[in-house]
Amino acid sequence: MERSVEVDHVSLEINADFEGFTRTLEQFLPRFDDVLLDELETDPKLVEERLKEAAGEEDLMLFTVYDHGKLLNIYGALKKARQYVLGNPLIAAMMTRHDIRAGLYAPLRLLVYEADDRTTHVEFDQPSSLFGQFNNPEVTAVAQSLDTKLASLIKQAEERSGGNSVT
Numbered sequence: 597m598e599r600s601v602e603v604d605h606v607s608l609e610i611n612a613d614f615e616g617f618t619r620t621l622e623q624f625l626p627r628f629d630d631v632l633l634d635e636l637e638t639d640p641k642l643v644e645e646r647l648k649e650a651a652g653e654e655d656l657m658l659f660t661v662y663d664h665g666k667l668l669n670i671y672g673a674l675k676k677a678r679q680y681v682l683g684n685p686l687i688a689a690m691m692t693r694h695d696i697r698a699g700l701y702a703p704l705r706l707l708v709y710e711a712d713d714r715t716t717h718v719e720f721d722q723p724s725s726l727f728g729q730f731n732n733p734e735v736t737a738v739a740q741s742l743d744t745k746l747a748s749l750i751k752q753a754e755e756r757s758g759g760n761s762v763t
Contacts, residue, residue, distance in 0.1 A: 601729045604722040608750065612757040614676045614710040620757040621708070624749065625658040625682060626650050632685075647686050653752070654745040658682050659703050665710075677709035687738060691727060694734040701726040704746065718750055 610617050629650065632643050651657055658680060665677035683703030691698035707719045723746065727739035 602725065604725040606718075606720050606722055608718045610708075610716040610718055610750075610754050612716055612754050613714075614708070614716045616757040617716050617753060618678055618708055621680070621749075621753040622658065622661065624652060624753050624756070625656060625680075626652045628657045628659045628685070644686065647684070651684055651686075654749045655687065656682050656684055656745055656749060664707070675709065677707065680706040680708065682706060683742075687742065691735045691738050695730045695732045697730055698727055698735050704742065706746070706750075720746065 612620075629646075632646055632650075635643050660681045662679040662681070663677075664679055665675040668675050668677075681703050688699065688702035691702060701723070704723060705720065709717055709719075711717055723742035724736065724739040727735050727742075730736075
């Protein structure tokens with residue numbers, strides 16, 4: 597079976613330089629510790645508590661950062677661009693327990709890049725539109741909360757790095 601899905605894509609111009617914004621964003625998000633996954637089989641309640649303690653202000657954490665800008669050096673066009681993989685395993689579990697297909701979009705992706713005019717941009721697909729395709733009210737409610745958390749994360753990172761968001 598194949599079907600089309602409408603996704604709302606968000607593109608923001610950030611009123612801060614790339615280095616300042618990405619540094620602040622990375623400092624703002626606690627890092628996910630893979631060791632916790634190993635302990636899920638033996639002590640899931642302990643893992644749950646540790647994940648709750650590890651989550652940042654917006655209840656999100658950073659899984660990894662990919663430097664896509666460096667990849668372009670293959671073509672002699674080094675750019676500033678980083679993809680952030682972020683989320684919260686507890687939030688993902690809240691959705692996937694209602695519909696396992698939600699695991700396709702959890703964790704989330706966020707791209708920060710510097711355009712040719714040296715402005716900083718953030719791009720992402722709105723979580724509620726990604727997860728909304730499953731038509732499950734429990735999943736959609738959690739996804740809508742992710743919309744708010746992601747918007748707040750970006751706003752706070754921008755403000756702490758010295759700017760104000762422009763859409």
